[in-house]
Amino acid sequence: MKLHQLRTLAAIADAGGIRGAARTLDASPAAITKSLRQLEELVQMPLVTRTSSGVTLTEYGQTLLVHARLVIGQMTRAREAVDAMRGAAHGKLSIAITPWLAMTFLPETIRRFSLRMPDIRLELFEGLLKIANPRLRDGSLDFFIGRPMPGDLGVEFNYRPLFSSSCAVVVRQGHPLANCRSLGDLCGLDWLLTLDPSDDGRHAENMFERNHCSVPRRIHLAHSFAIAIALLQQSDMASVIPWPLAELCAAREGLCAVPVREQLEDAAVGLISRSGHPLSAVSECFIQCLVESVHDAQHSASPDTRNVLKSVDVLI
DSSP: HHHHHHHHHHHHHHHHHHHHHHHHOOOOOOHHHHHHHHHHHHTTSSEEEEEETTEEEEEHHHHHHHHHHHHHHHHHHHHHHHHHHOOOOOEEEEEEEEEHHHTTTTHHHHHHHHHTTTTEEEEEOOOOOHHHHHHHHHHHHHHHEOOSSSOOHHHHHEEEEEEEEEEEEEEETTOOTTTOOGGGGGGGOOOEEEOOOOSSSSHHHHHHHHHOOOOSSOOEEEEOHHHHHHHHHOOOOOOOOHHHHHHHHHTTTTEOOOOOSOOOOOOOEEEETTTTTOOHHHHHHHHHHHHHHHHHTOOOHHHHHHHHHHTTOOOO
8 A cells, every 4th residue: 555545545534525635635636536446456445435425435444544544644753753853843733631731731831832842733622532532543643631531541542640630510500409418319410421431421320329329310421511511501410520620610600519428530630642652752842841831830829720739639
């Protein structure tokens, strides 16, 4: 397989058609079609299906696409690593970061990073598992700073712990159960999670079962913090969020922490990257800037920052 053929497949997947891929790669539709045909002949499988609305990848195409993105990403990172060694770092750094870190240490981290790596563009994603994990797997994300996924991280991903905190149950201000003391009192509510466990709600079920409470009938998943906040503000749903996030935004968003007596699971946050793929010099520079920002924040005059750090164990 040739690199330009793999780029063709990725461009078709992203653009949804031959013409869109041609514009992306600055090539003619005929050249894109030829490259795709050569790749299909090489693997001896149909990679796309043409429809009236465009082009979709077949099952074979989807499988090959994962590997194509990895190869493309590694080639890009190889060039960027060499450029960085020459003192000419450029390109893009793609990061997913958990919301409470984005609201606290990210701005200062980016300020420091931009001074050291002025020619690097940043691409930032919301740090939720359903968003970050697929991008980590296909190589389109350099690393993820957030909660580890259930199961064994060591096989597929590397994990470096950064922070640990407890979690809080939150509801809207004025909620009829806002002052209840037991998790069991909240079992009749609809629950909304942004923790997005891969077992589709089993994490929340375990939380209730571990505390000998009935499992709520409906546990919804939101893969956006903004969506979750909007729903919590305007409904009687309950949710679980890390305490740093509760300290930062509960009051300002019209939410409050419910003073339940049960001990909820800790919310660990760490640096997650793909196994077998060492972090680039650019990635290491960003992480170093984050570490410096966190350490300096421990002497911050900002009350918001001090409150967040009171609810967090810094492990770096």
